[in-house]
Amino acid sequence: MKYLVSPSPQEALDALLEGRSDSKKSMATIIGRCKVEYSGRAKSFLDYGDRLVIVKPDGTIMVHSDTKREPLNWQPPGTKIEYSLDDGLTILARRTSPVETMHIHFRKVHALTVFQLEDGAELNLVGEESDLVDKIEKDPSIIEPGLRVLRREKTTDSGYIDLFCEDAKGNTVIVEVKRTLISHNAVYQLEAYLIDFRKKNKEAPVRGILCAPRISEMAKTLADEKGLEYRQIEWDFELKDKKQRSLDCF
Numbered sequence: 001m002k003y004l005v006s007p008s009p010q011e012a013l014d015a016l017l018e019g020r021s022d023s024k025k026s027m028a029t030i031i032g033r034c035k036v037e038y039s040g041r042a043k044s045f046l047d048y049g050d051r052l053v054i055v056k057p058d059g060t061i062m063v064h065s066d067t068k069r070e071p072l073n074w075q076p077p078g079t080k081i082e083y084s085l086d087d088g089l090t091i092l093a094r095r096t097s098p099v100e101t102m103h104i105h106f107r108k109v110h111a112l113t114v115f116q117l118e119d120g121a122e123l124n125l126v127g128e129e130s131d132l133v134d135k136i137e138k139d140p141s142i143i144e145p146g147l148r149v150l151r152r153e154k155t156t157d158s159g160y161i162d163l164f165c166e167d168a169k170g171n172t173v174i175v176e177v178k179r180t181l182i183s184h185n186a187v188y189q190l191e192a193y194l195i196d197f198r199k200k201n202k203e204a205p206v207r208g209i210l211c212a213p214r215i216s217e218m219a220k221t222l223a224d225e226k227g228l229e230y231r232q233i234e235w236d237f238e239l240k241d242k243k244q245r246s247l248d249c250f
Helices: 009-021 129-138 184-200 217-225
Strands: 002-005 027-039 043-055 061-064 073-075 080-085 089-096 099-115 148-156 159-166 172-177 206-212 229-232
Touching (some): 002 009, 009 027, 009 089, 009 099, 129 148, 129 172, 148 184, 184 206
Antiparallel strands (some): 027 099, 043 061, 080 089, 089 099, 159 172
């Protein structure tokens, strides 16, 4: 790792070129007073200001200010990065498809780091909609006793039913699952599935159940009007890392 404070333009350039020439390319972070000119699908100009520029080994480059999450300007992986001197450190980021160019000129570099990251871990993500469907499929009794899952992602004219089930009395139950909130759109979606089922099974009784951690008041009122049911299913998924046991720990 190389860390420079107030380097000269030549020192900054040498460090960046050295990091790029390594067998395993390095990441660079540059804090300094710079301006940014962009041309491509549009054009933009950002006058001099103190900013953070991050250059990743895969060609990703981002220009950040001291506020907000999103970069002021950026280019994705695969961008060709060139370093040079032109009355100060200069970075030229170019793409060919689409044709885009970002030119960054530093009037002053306050600090620069060049280092290699060692990160072989995979993101362990839970809390997607499919996780909630998995949970119900493994234990349908969390919706109601005696419920059985007959099929997952059953095709209808209006889309895919999350869980196609049968209750203890032998009635068909269509379950629609949402990750966070049941909205009025989910109510209409479930109603469409019921209509599709009834077209082909006119005499068979069918119930519709919405499952999610929460439901909006509008959706609740609408579901009651349409004779649909709602079950509150809480998240309690465990991550493989025992130090972070549930989504509540985020």
